[in-house]
Amino acid sequence: SAPQGVKKYLYTKYVLSFAMCGIYFVSSYVAETLIATIRWFAIGEEMGSLMSISVIVFFALIFINSFVIPLMLRFGEKRGSLINVIIILSLAIAAILVLSILPRDIQDKVFEWLTGFMTGEHGDLTMLLIGIFPALSVGAYILSYKLSCKIFMKGVNEYDK
Numbered sequence: 465s466a467p468q469g470v471k472k473y474l475y476t477k478y479v480l481s482f483a484m485c486g487i488y489f490v491s492s493y494v495a496e497t498l499i500a501t502i503r504w505f506a507i508g509e510e511m512g513s514l515m516s517i518s519v520i521v522f523f524a525l526i527f528i529n530s531f532v533i534p535l536m537l538r539f540g541e542k543r544g545s546l547i548n549v550i551i552i553l554s555l556a557i558a559a560i561l562v563l564s565i566l567p568r569d570i571q572d573k574v575f576e577w578l579t580g581f582m583t584g585e586h587g588d589l590t591m592l593l594i595g596i597f598p599a600l601s602v603g604a605y606i607l608s609y610k611l612s613c614k615i616f617m618k619g620v621n622e623y624d625k
Contacts, residue, residue: 474609474613475609477533477612478608478609481529482526482529482605485522485529486522488521488525489518489519489522492521493515493518496514496515496518499511500513519598520594520597523597523598523601523602524601526601526604527597527601528552529605529608530601530604530608531604532544532545532548533608534608534611536548537612537615537616538615577590
């Protein structure tokens, strides 16, 4: 039961999910700062920043959660989690298979593009995608909340029958 109503129950679920992503982001920043400080005192060298990757992972987690929560509401925690794992594993296997089929020079370009996030050397298209992705993730998260409210209410109506 939801004593404060369906929207408040789902709102709390979404806020907690967002807070967990925020905790990831803050903890990755603290860990990176700690490691960079230890490296500075031990070796005397500066470490390259991984914050651009952390920001992208933060918004990727929000984007993934915009699909996970409605799946769990629709199919239940157990089956929703299983469906989510199957989808993520399928995408990972497909990416690995496609990458392994590509010629070596294209693989090298893909890896250079990925390492561009660590070095900060981004092309114009990559910068555009990096700029659009946070807005896309937050928009998907908001739409997911609206969809989840409808899914949850549909399930409540089914319980009465």
